[in-house]
Amino acid sequence: MKMAEQEKTQGSLVPGRRRSDQSHQAILQAAREVLEQVGYRAMTIEAIAAKAGVGKKTIYRWWSSKAAVVLEALASHTEVEVPFADTGSLEGDLLAYFALSFPGLQGKSGTVLSGLAAEAQLDPEFAREFQRTFIVPRKQELVALLQRGVQRGELAPDTNLEVLADLIYGAKWYRFLLYPAPLDDAFAREIVKLILRLRSGE
Amino acid sequence: MKMAEQEKTQGSLVPGRRRSDQSHQAILQAAREVLEQVGYRAMTIEAIAAKAGVGKKTIYRWWSSKAAVVLEALASHTEVEVPFADTGSLEGDLLAYFALSFPGLQGKSGTVLSGLAAEAQLDPEFAREFQRTFIVPRKQELVALLQRGVQRGELAPDTNLEVLADLIYGAKWYRFLLYPAPLDDAFAREIVKLILRLRSGE
Amino acid sequence: MKMAEQEKTQGSLVPGRRRSDQSHQAILQAAREVLEQVGYRAMTIEAIAAKAGVGKKTIYRWWSSKAAVVLEALASHTEVEVPFADTGSLEGDLLAYFALSFPGLQGKSGTVLSGLAAEAQLDPEFAREFQRTFIVPRKQELVALLQRGVQRGELAPDTNLEVLADLIYGAKWYRFLLYPAPLDDAFAREIVKLILRLRSGE
Amino acid sequence: MKMAEQEKTQGSLVPGRRRSDQSHQAILQAAREVLEQVGYRAMTIEAIAAKAGVGKKTIYRWWSSKAAVVLEALASHTEVEVPFADTGSLEGDLLAYFALSFPGLQGKSGTVLSGLAAEAQLDPEFAREFQRTFIVPRKQELVALLQRGVQRGELAPDTNLEVLADLIYGAKWYRFLLYPAPLDDAFAREIVKLILRLRSGE
DNA sequence: TCTTAATCGAGACGGTACGTCTGGTCTTAGA
């Protein structure tokens, strides 16, 4: 997190009271609770401040928007993390990933995630933060997963893995955010079936 | 539009003043102008009403949210429409589509579209309307495009075109909404290259 | 009141919803209650709005400050009004006035009045309103009282009644606002004694 | 000043860092500058602290409110002091006093003084300090001035000088703080004219 | 032609959250 780094560089150079880690944690915790109770859209900075027993100023001092608070609140709990396990085959790896990933997009946690995505589309500054801490790292993991497929000979060596990952993640996000069709096992299997049909460009 | 149908059923049965088409058009025009000037997020119903010289009530009477107004404002100008031409080959069809589609996602019109997508993620009711009038029809056209590829023998007959369309549209939306990489010709060519490598499942 | 006049001139000329007299009265009533409960300084616009069941905007729409609300709240109850009775003698008139006037400067109502005076010293716009509706009319009544003294021959005809009224009201306000000495009967009698010693300038 | 006395009693008995006179003066100087720039009402403790390069705590440690700071800041510059000269006659003494006193009530310094008066009306604790250091001493000087008039035979020996001083100061403050009429030479002459008409009570 | 009823522009209304501001307190490191 950007904050933690700042704090370190602060060292013992500047005078003044330091950031209260107690308040910091209380805010993140309160954000999670409010999210759970009223959802992303109805969540307000005021409610977080009240629940955390914190002045609104203390939130505005350290975060630029409610989306930024939520992003850190989620990141610090790693509950959105999905492991990219090595099952020995590309098919298995992908199916395992989808099996773990899709359920987290249902219900409340899905609403929160789509709320963050919405915020990213409305606020360019938050978009960069969201991409930096969430979107880009995930994609790199998927590329690594596909790379293993290449090494095993399941994908042609000349496959553009970056774009293939765009296609795979794209399909997932497209159905999650935009298209009215379920994110289920059948969908996962059909995606994998298509991926496995890719042959070399000779 | 839902509105137009309602008006028809009204017929000549009820007394009272009819809906003013002048106000209707003034609202859509004002919505477009306000969008152009301040962007989707900063746009308010009040601003549209003021610019259109219209009471807020008149807007609320006919639309449920600012997103609904914007959706109709855009639809009524068909500026987001992209033709799916038949160039004689799947590769040509796809490249032609991307070449026409990508520029419209840049600049102001891109911001408007991502604003609508954001709204869809925050408001389930608007999401349904957005899907019904925008997302689903587009996908059906893409499926039809792919269908021509099957007929020409460029895609295997047993290809799941629905899911393939999810992958293609997904990649486009993913880069548009979430991933920090450009929507350019190179991206289009790489997608097409991958699609053309799909072989039959035997 | 300025408001009432505006409303009258409004007549049926302007469109739009009219000012709600119900809200108007509720705000004045709430202001009186909050004043009673927490005093002038601790009173807030928010508290008035909450107690009146009114949006803050409705208060800000019609009054420029909390002092303006309080001024009208008091004026509309005429509880600060003190009659200037005609007892048949200047001495009697003055003593009667002081006897009625001094008690109202004690306790809660005194605090409210000094709060308004303070506001007038801090806010020139409110000062003008305060003078117009409160200070100047009172003084004119006192001048009229003194005029009766002249007619009865108790004051010399060449007495500058305006300045004499400044002296009398000044002494009262000076002790009320600034000087730590009581506003009691003894003070009233001593003032009257001095006034009655005024002789003609020959 | 209360503060200065406290410092003396501290002597060299107690351990710890002594009060910084440099900070003390910087605060008073900053208070004067901020007063000059933004006026009494808009002045804040924070602004004084920032301009003085001093922690807010250092101000709160030594003064109870911004009014207390201002009171000392002004007192330490004695710019509000007005000498009560002996011109040889009551008329001359009073006119000389008014001539020196009235100009200081105009413009910025007048605003500051009325701000302090306002504060005194809102804050009983400050009111006592204001009376102790400012109001009461002035009045005693005026009483002394009047006393000279008694000794010269210009006022009857049985005149209640305390109440007469209330009338004179009252008239001045009344016009300064409340009544919309100028504090000018004409007003001074009219007051003096009335005072000189006082005869004995026989 | 008159009645009836829905529409219109205008804008006040009750609410709610915003992001800012200030007050007064607390916590640092250093003098």
Add this chain to the structure above:
DNA sequence: TCTAAGACCAGACGTACCGTCTCGATTAAGA
């Protein structure tokens, strides 16, 4: 122990929009 700095809790500020609710004035059908 005091200082400068500044983060902290608290909560009012005045603003902005929301979506609803009057208003009087149109506007069209049916009586």
